[in-house]
Amino acid sequence: GCAADPDGSAPAEAAATLQVVPEDVANATRELQRQIQTANRAYEIIESVTVEVGPRLAGSEGDRRAVAWAEAKLRDLGFANVRTEPVTVPHWERGHAIAQTVSPYPQPMVVAALGGSVGTPAGGIEAEVVRVTSLDELATLDRAAVARRIVFIDEEMERTATGAGYGPAVAKRVGGAVAAAEKGAVAVIIRSVGTSINRIAHTGTMRYSDEVERIPAAALSNPDADVLAAQIALGEPVVFRLDLGCEYFGEKESANVIGEIVGAEYPDEIVLVVAHLDSWDLGTGAIDDGSGIGIVTEAARQIGLLSMTPKRTVRVLLTANEEFGLSGARAYAERYELDMASHVGAVEADFGADHVISFRSWVADSDLPLIQDIATLLEPLDVPYDGNTGRGGADLIPLRPLGVPVFDLSQDGTKYFDTHHTINDTLDRIDPEGLTHNVAAYATLAWVLAAVEPGLERAPEPPAR
Amino acid sequence: GCAADPDGSAPAEAAATLQVVPEDVANATRELQRQIQTANRAYEIIESVTVEVGPRLAGSEGDRRAVAWAEAKLRDLGFANVRTEPVTVPHWERGHAIAQTVSPYPQPMVVAALGGSVGTPAGGIEAEVVRVTSLDELATLDRAAVARRIVFIDEEMERTATGAGYGPAVAKRVGGAVAAAEKGAVAVIIRSVGTSINRIAHTGTMRYSDEVERIPAAALSNPDADVLAAQIALGEPVVFRLDLGCEYFGEKESANVIGEIVGAEYPDEIVLVVAHLDSWDLGTGAIDDGSGIGIVTEAARQIGLLSMTPKRTVRVLLTANEEFGLSGARAYAERYELDMASHVGAVEADFGADHVISFRSWVADSDLPLIQDIATLLEPLDVPYDGNTGRGGADLIPLRPLGVPVFDLSQDGTKYFDTHHTINDTLDRIDPEGLTHNVAAYATLAWVLAAVEPGLERAPEPPAR
Numbered sequence: 001g002c003a004a005d006p007d008g009s010a011p012a013e014a015a016a017t018l019q020v021v022p023e024d025v026a027n028a029t030r031e032l033q034r035q036i037q038t039a040n041r042a043y044e045i046i047e048s049v050t051v052e053v054g055p056r057l058a059g060s061e062g063d064r065r066a067v068a069w070a071e072a073k074l075r076d077l078g079f080a081n082v083r084t085e086p087v088t089v090p091h092w093e094r095g096h097a098i099a100q101t102v103s104p105y106p107q108p109m110v111v112a113a114l115g116g117s118v119g120t121p122a123g124g125i126e127a128e129v130v131r132v133t134s135l136d137e138l139a140t141l142d143r144a145a146v147a148r149r150i151v152f153i154d155e156e157m158e159r160t161a162t163g164a165g166y167g168p169a170v171a172k173r174v175g176g177a178v179a180a181a182e183k184g185a186v187a188v189i190i191r192s193v194g195t196s197i198n199r200i201a202h203t204g205t206m207r208y209s210d211e212v213e214r215i216p217a218a219a220l221s222n223p224d225a226d227v228l229a230a231q232i233a234l235g236e237p238v239v240f241r242l243d244l245g246c247e248y249f250g251e252k253e254s255a256n257v258i259g260e261i262v263g264a265e266y267p268d269e270i271v272l273v274v275a276h277l278d279s280w281d282l283g284t285g286a287i288d289d290g291s292g293i294g295i296v297t298e299a300a301r302q303i304g305l306l307s308m309t310p311k312r313t314v315r316v317l318l319t320a321n322e323e324f325g326l327s328g329a330r331a332y333a334e335r336y337e338l339d340m341a342s343h344v345g346a347v348e349a350d351f352g353a354d355h356v357i358s359f360r361s362w363v364a365d366s367d368l369p370l371i372q373d374i375a376t377l378l379e380p381l382d383v384p385y386d387g388n389t390g391r392g393g394a395d396l397i398p399l400r401p402l403g404v405p406v407f408d409l410s411q412d413g414t415k416y417f418d419t420h421h422t423i424n425d426t427l428d429r430i431d432p433e434g435l436t437h438n439v440a441a442y443a444t445l446a447w448v449l450a451a452v453e454p455g456l457e458r459a460p461e462p463p464a465r
Numbered sequence: 466g467c468a469a470d471p472d473g474s475a476p477a478e479a480a481a482t483l484q485v486v487p488e489d490v491a492n493a494t495r496e497l498q499r500q501i502q503t504a505n506r507a508y509e510i511i512e513s514v515t516v517e518v519g520p521r522l523a524g525s526e527g528d529r530r531a532v533a534w535a536e537a538k539l540r541d542l543g544f545a546n547v548r549t550e551p552v553t554v555p556h557w558e559r560g561h562a563i564a565q566t567v568s569p570y571p572q573p574m575v576v577a578a579l580g581g582s583v584g585t586p587a588g589g590i591e592a593e594v595v596r597v598t599s600l601d602e603l604a605t606l607d608r609a610a611v612a613r614r615i616v617f618i619d620e621e622m623e624r625t626a627t628g629a630g631y632g633p634a635v636a637k638r639v640g641g642a643v644a645a646a647e648k649g650a651v652a653v654i655i656r657s658v659g660t661s662i663n664r665i666a667h668t669g670t671m672r673y674s675d676e677v678e679r680i681p682a683a684a685l686s687n688p689d690a691d692v693l694a695a696q697i698a699l700g701e702p703v704v705f706r707l708d709l710g711c712e713y714f715g716e717k718e719s720a721n722v723i724g725e726i727v728g729a730e731y732p733d734e735i736v737l738v739v740a741h742l743d744s745w746d747l748g749t750g751a752i753d754d755g756s757g758i759g760i761v762t763e764a765a766r767q768i769g770l771l772s773m774t775p776k777r778t779v780r781v782l783l784t785a786n787e788e789f790g791l792s793g794a795r796a797y798a799e800r801y802e803l804d805m806a807s808h809v810g811a812v813e814a815d816f817g818a819d820h821v822i823s824f825r826s827w828v829a830d831s832d833l834p835l836i837q838d839i840a841t842l843l844e845p846l847d848v849p850y851d852g853n854t855g856r857g858g859a860d861l862i863p864l865r866p867l868g869v870p871v872f873d874l875s876q877d878g879t880k881y882f883d884t885h886h887t888i889n890d891t892l893d894r895i896d897p898e899g900l901t902h903n904v905a906a907y908a909t910l911a912w913v914l915a916a917v918e919p920g921l922e923r924a925p926e927p928p929a930r
Contacts, residue, residue: 051695054572061571106526107519107749110888198663199748199888223891227749230516283664284572284692423575423664426688 021373025451028308029377032447036302036440041077042294043432046353048073049293050284050427057281058321059091059252066277070257070293070318077301079259079316087320087331091252092116094203094281095245097218099189102126102239105231110221111189112201112282112422113244114173115324116208117217124243125150125187125216131232135172138179147184150240151176152191152220154229159195161357163413169193173219174207181212187242188217191225195417199223202421203280205324216244254278254320256328259297261304263312263450270339271314271449272346272404273300273442274329274395276322283425287416291430291438292349293318299443303450310450312344319395322350326394333398340402344455347407347445348393353435354412356383359445360390363405364457374448381441383409391462403458409441486838490916493773494842497912501767501905506542507759508897511818513538514758515749515892522746523786524556524717531742535722535758535783542766544724544781552785552796556717557581559668559746560710562683564654567591567704570696576654576683577666577747577887578709579638580789583679589708590615590652590681596697600637603644612649615705616641617656619694621687624660626822628878634658638684639672646677652707653682656690660882664688667886668745670789681709719743719785721793724762726769728777728915735804736779736914737811737869738765738907739794739860741787748890752881756895756903757814758783764908768915775915777809784860787815791859798863805867809920812872812910813858818900819877821848824910825855828870829922839913848874848906856927868923874906 018026049069056066067084074082092115099111113119130145131152132138138151153172158165173193180188194202201219208214220228231238257277263269275292279285300314319328336343345363359378361371368388375385392399392406400406411434419425449456483491514534521531532549539547557580564576578584595610596617597603603616618637623630638658645653659667666684673679685693696703722742728734740757744750765779784793801808810828824843826836833853840850857864857871865871876899884890914921 047695051692051699052570054570054692105517105519197893199665199891200663223889223893226891226893227516227519230512234516424688426664426691428662428688428691 017376018373019369021448021452024308025448026377028306029444029447032302032306032443033380033440035305036436036443040298040302040436040439042298042435042439043430045073045297046286046290046294046430047427049290050286054284055281056277056279056285058089058254058278058324058327059249060281063254063278067255067257070277074257074259074316077297078304080262081260084255084257085335087254087256087328088251089254089321089327090324091249092324093247093249095119095247096243098124098243099218100241101228101231102241104236107227109224110199110201111218112203113246114206114217114219115203116206117244117246118214119244119246120216120242124241126239126241127186129232129238129240131229135175135179141183143183146180149185150187150189150242151180151185152189152228154191154225156191157193157195157417159414161412161414163351163416166417173204177206177215177217178209178212181215185215187215189242190219192219192222194420194422196422196424197222198424200422200424203282204421216242218242218244256320256332257318259316261300261310261314264309265311267313268342269312269455270343271312271446272317272343273314273446274317274319274346274348274393276350276395277318278321278323280323280421282421282423284427285425286427287352287419287425287429289350291353291435294435295349295353295438295442298439299446302439302443303447310447312450312455314446314450322395326397329395330398333402337402340404343404345405345407345449346392346396346399347409347442348395349438349442350393351411351413352416353430353438354415355434355437356409356441357412358386358410359383360386360408361388362390362392362459363388364459367456370452374445377444377448378441381437383441400462405456405459407445409445411438482841483838484834486913486917489773490913491842493771494909494912497767497771497908498845498905500770501901501908505763505767505901505904507763507900507904508895510538510762511751511755511759511895512892514755515751519749520746521742521744521750523554523719523743523789523792524714525746528719528743532720532722535742539722539724539781542762543769545727546725549720549722550800552719552721552793553716554719554786554792555789556714557789558712558714560584560712561708563589563708564683565706566693566696567706569701572692574689575664575666575686577668578711579671579682579684580668581671582682582709582711584709584711585681585707589706591704591706592651594697594703594705596694600640600644606648608648611645614650615652615654615707616645616650617654617693619656619690621656622658622660622882624879626877626879628816628881631882638669642671642680642682643674643677646680650680652680654707655684657684657687659885659887661887661889662687663889665887665889668747669886681707683707683709721785721797722783724781726765726775726779729774730776732778733807734777734920735808736777736911737782737808738779738911739782739784739811739813739858741815741860742783743786743788745788745886747886747888749892750890751892752817752884752890752894754815756818759900760814760818760903760907763904764911767904767908768912775912777915777920779911779915787860791862794860795863798867802867805869808869810870810872810914811857811861811864812874812907813860814903814907815858816876816878817881818895818903819880820899820902821874821906822877823851823875824848825851825873826853827855827924828853829924832921835917839910842909842913843906846902846906865927870921870924872910874910876903
């Protein structure tokens, strides 16, 4: 549970150790945490976007409705300066996805096209499967063993709290089609990048190269990957049929949606709290990134309810198309490039709504005393500080080279990849207690950044990723 | 874990309390339990049917392959008198299933046609939804409130170890279409009869009446039912589109498959161990009823491995089309009606492979001392006796009026309805330890029934269901 201590004794003790944050701001922080524990509307916000909008892939009709929903919701919740800012996004649709083993043991298979995949010719592609357990193994195969076949990359993803298993597993999703096409394969299928034991497939972005043919790419559910591997292990050549109706419809207009709690003293100085408005098309986008929408919107709203007013503006930015190219984040960085010096800090919520398990910063060394104070103020929430090695979320990538200090309030990701990019990304998977914990942590950070004197220095250059 | 005690001390103690079972048979029972704990092939049998056959709905191509698989597998495993016996089955196919809310909040919905449903007209049915929480509530509505609408029966199923939640929940699946059509509805959709929190729908049999129109019937996944209910709760009329490609293709020929461990003294007296060979079409039929196939086949095979030979024949019966009308069970009862006096007992495995939690009998009172002995021999497996109130599985329904003693070795059903009749009925859901426990329990029962003198009396008339 959330460990905020509402009885006042622990906060008084903590206050003694603060170096930079004045007592009135510290007291308001504790008021904010109590207020959020008592009542908050984060769950209601997520319910609203999942029930009234649902899937909202960039460029789709759901995306257009999401923009309208967000604008209306931010107004309803009392935000100032609510506005949409146009963003050009790609519009890809998956269409149908039919797959089966054809011989010697015909069975239907559950697959999902990877985001951006080309479709198959009408009627699908039918070819023998060649199984590898990694991109590395694929690299060792002769072209003759791969050409005219369907490559099956059968690599499992590790379950971790930090999500550390995702990076290694995602390489095959992003790069599998190019690696397979380079050896003449006609399609690539991968074991889903995800930890679900259910018969549902995990989608996500993949990439093509101009150097090789664009071949269809799809993910198999984990249980289907088990069956396919077992069929292959029986020793006969296994023929697979893949039929994808994917289509790319060119660029469409979407929008970032913004709302603000306006600062009383330095309204032009910005504390940016970010989530992405778009979602993959399979689920209702409850966890990815309805959670983030609920967390950052409600954190900012709660700051607006405080008896003390923030000095700086807390800006909620709900970005267009994070999933399929960071379009909104890049558009925001471009549009506000000249204002970046006044962005004193940015944090994104895009890793679900389970409890926050660590806090990291990426700030100038001169600001570490303030970070230490924020860590102290996060102690009642049991969120440990994990160093000045923060990276921010994906949507903050374009802001970091511009000197914006970024932060991570990282959620427990143990279950995150059970639903990630699947039809199971639905409201019932949100833990209301973890969600409240997130709102309290994000609000604490944003409030202090908006309330202290002076603002943060520019952050150092980010290390190369 | 399985509590079979291989060190010999507990069995010696138990032996003292046996009334009917002679010591050599009791010793062989303990040998059998040890032998099964040491090594058994039940999992391998289930893997084989799920990987090499997969879905095998009555009348389908998978059904034909399942019959061939079973015949070959029983031969390979060393059974005698392996044979197929023709059974006429209905052949229904679900085709496509597309559903969505149309307005005011359009979203795709995951549905599965109920087994036997008619299809919709091409392009689907679009109508306003009227939500009820039970068949009883539907009965209270005026025809004007239902006519030309889609009825949504939004009733949840309770999770229990015994499966007691299934009966009440299944009434709406079986009877919902008739009840809705009687009030002029154009289709019926139900919250899935099942406990899965995943976005997968549970199929299963439904019925029509000749008195009212046959309307399409489908199940929504539990998370989709949540969204639909939430949309309706917002107060605007919700329009739903249902597009089902179901079709009935008439009768086909399938088969029961039989293999025997032949009795040494009374080969014509039969201990019948039953599972159903068919499955619903969505999953690979691992749990329902691959489990049963693995349990009863391996239990019988292990009896054949004993150093002591059974007096009676242990007959493995893998029935055709349990799911969609008990065709194989009825055909068996008809074909063997004159031999029923020599069927000394029957047991079916059709409730998964989790640990056996109770043993019940349905025998003449004069046979209760033997049942008490069997209960004693099941004690090392921690399977408690639960009374002479057994009902047997669905496939034993046609045998009971013919005086055949039936038994229940009931599995823990807590998780059974998470996968029941869904795409998630796959091999990875089988717990090998629970499976071994089942093989040991079923083998114990079948062995004793096949080994003791005299055989069981005829069972009393079953009580009306």
